Amino acid sequence: MxxxxxxxxxxxxxxxxxxxxxxxxxxxxxxxxxxxxxxxxxxxxxxxxxxxxxxxxxxxxxxxRHPALIEAAHRQLDRLTLTSRAFHNDRLARFAESLARLTGLDMVLPMNTGAEAVESGIKVARKWAYDVKGVAPDRATVVVAADNFHGRTTTIVSFSTDETARAGFGPFTPGFRVVPYNDLAALEAAVDETTAAVLIEPIQGEAGVVIPDDGYLRGVRELTRRAGCLFVADEIQSGLGRTGRTLAVEHEGVVPDVLLLGKALGGGIVPVSAVVARREVLQVLNPGQHGSTFGGNPLAAAVGSAVVELLETGxxxxxxxxxxxxxxxxxxxxxxxxxxxxxxxxxxxxxxxxxxxxxxxxxxxxxxxxxxxxxxxxxxxxxxxxxxxxxxxxxxxxxxxxxxxxxxxx
CATH class of the missing domain: 3.90.1150.10 (Aspartate Aminotransferase, domain 1)
Incomplete structure (x- = not known):
């Protein structure tokens, strides 16, 4: 140093x-x-x-303290840090446009922490199931993998298989089905007409960097497409360059319906996360149905835009x-x-x-x-x-x- x-x-x-x-x-x-x-x-x-x-x-x-990211943060600190989403700010559109372009998806829901991105993704998937797929009210299910790690909120630990994360925090949120990771047959058996989404990590980080067999992610993509449910990929740890690709799903040429990002998106400076999805999916949200005072704040958007710029070079x-x-x-x-x-x-x-x-x-x-x-x-x-x-x-x-x-x- x-x-x-x-x-x-x-x-x-x-x-x-x-x-x-x-x-x-x-x-x-x-x-x-x-x-x-x-x-x-x-x-x-x-x-x-x-x-x-x-x-x-x-x-x-x-x-x-990457110089480009520190510079972006310093510049923004001298101008504007927070408006809340009650108003527009001059950094958010650029951030959303560049992140959507980087991921090959359409729309962005900015949040703060990774767990918030997961919670938001679950809400969006359920809303889509009711509004678009036609699942009966309060019947939507989400299929997840054993040994997952998606965060530590009450809802998320409800579908964890780690007893250290769960013990003492019940009662748990219903609506989740757990299947073995890397097992397409078990996944197919768990999916039915109530399934809103399959939520998985393309590589399970907390479990010990567990990499699925070649073809597993393609199989998940094909299965969810056939079943008429969403493929939600949690790339909060695996995404944004970590695995040698922008996204871990790219190793199998897969594009999910919903992508969950966080961690590196804030450049190690501020917490920044996002739900990035197809337009048909994120358009189910209407004003008042979801939000965050700090989500999409100008400082976060400025740093997030600088992160995307770094990744755009490859x-x-x-x-x-x-x-x-x-x-x-x-x-x-x-x-x-x-x-x-x-x-x-x-x-x-x-x-x-x-x-x-x-x-x-x-x-x-x-x-x-x-x-x-x-x-x-x-x-x-x-x-x-x-x-x-x-x-x-x-x-x-x-x-x-x-x-x-x-x-x-x-």
Whole structure:
């Protein structure tokens, strides 16, 4: 990083202890307190540097403080930040037009967080089922996949199969059918005349970067078209360059009816999400039926437009594909040496650690001590999702640190 570090008057340990009595304990973060960041690197309050191999669960696809995104935010901060949707603003149309063009769809519903995009997508799918498909009132169903992760709101955890996410939060919202992921026969058996939509992640991120078989997404597209229901693709983690394509569905040449975006859409600066869909679908919403005070605010629209501009060049998609080769080669060399297996597409990997070496949490903590930041999921798996700006040399540094940690054991 080129900017001179600014030291906190309190140490990492002091700041972590200070959080304990005042913050809800809904996270179990690694014991590192980040104070500054740039590109693929972060710095803690003591000035120690770490290579960020998580990138905010894909929210930082373009790295920390990408100059074009920071400039767009600064320009907009000097002009206008919020109007609410009670009025128009001069940034929103450009954002919506460019995002629709990038995705090959027609209309955009801007929101803030990924969970809001999912909730909005569910509402839109149900409204479409009643107004267009003709499903009887309050009978619409949505088919989802087991081991999904779409957020943590009450409705969304209603169709989660993760008991940690569900336990203690019932009663749950009805109207969902859960089928195994990557199983077209089970999906077809669950779809009927009440089905409004099939909602899936093209790659399941939280589950450990689970990639379906070739042909699965095409099968979902064909099945939903035949059944007269919507294909809703949650690309909040997988989209916007992460897998070597703008969208993960592009690996199979598939265009869903509804696309859910978030995380990287805000460039790591502000929360920005969107439901992007065919005109026939989003036109079912009328004034007063859905909204958000901050959704589509001028600052978010300015940053989101700058994100789309970066993606329109194709540079980041190419970089994810090229660097993904380095990542896969490095992980392949570690299989049988503490890695039981892995799944990877572009710059995204789920790495299964041999339990004899350590848990995912233990390996993450050991890597932190080596100056590499990753995060565990589901016990023995760690996720790698570095910024798309990472260099081959930096990737090899991270892979070398993983090899060292595995050799030593947690």
């Amino acid at each position: 080129t900017v001179a570090p600014s030291r906190s008057p309190r140490s990492s340990a002091e700041l972590i202890r200070a959080e304990e009595p005042v913050l809800a304990h809904n996270y179990h973060p690694l014991p590192v307190v980040v104070a500054r960041a740039e590109g693929a690197w972060v710095e803690d309050v003591e000035g120690r540097r770490y290579l960020d191999m998580l990138a905010g669960y894909s929210a930082l696809n373009f790295g920390h 540079e980041f998609q190419r970089r994810a594909e090229e660097a993904g080769v380095v990542l896969r080669e490095g992980l392949t060399a570690l299989v049988g040496k503490g890695v039981r297996g892995f799944r990877a597409r572009g710059l995204w990997a789920g790495v299964d650690i041999d339990p004899a070496v350590g848990t995912g949490r233990e390996i993450s903590e050991s890597l932190m001590r080596e100056g590499i930041l990753v995060k565990d999921t589901h016990g023995s798996t760690i996720r790698l999702a570095p910024p798309l700006t990472i260099t081959d040399e930096e990737l090899r540094t991270a892979l070398g640190a993983l090899e060292t940690v595995l050799r030593k054991g947690a």
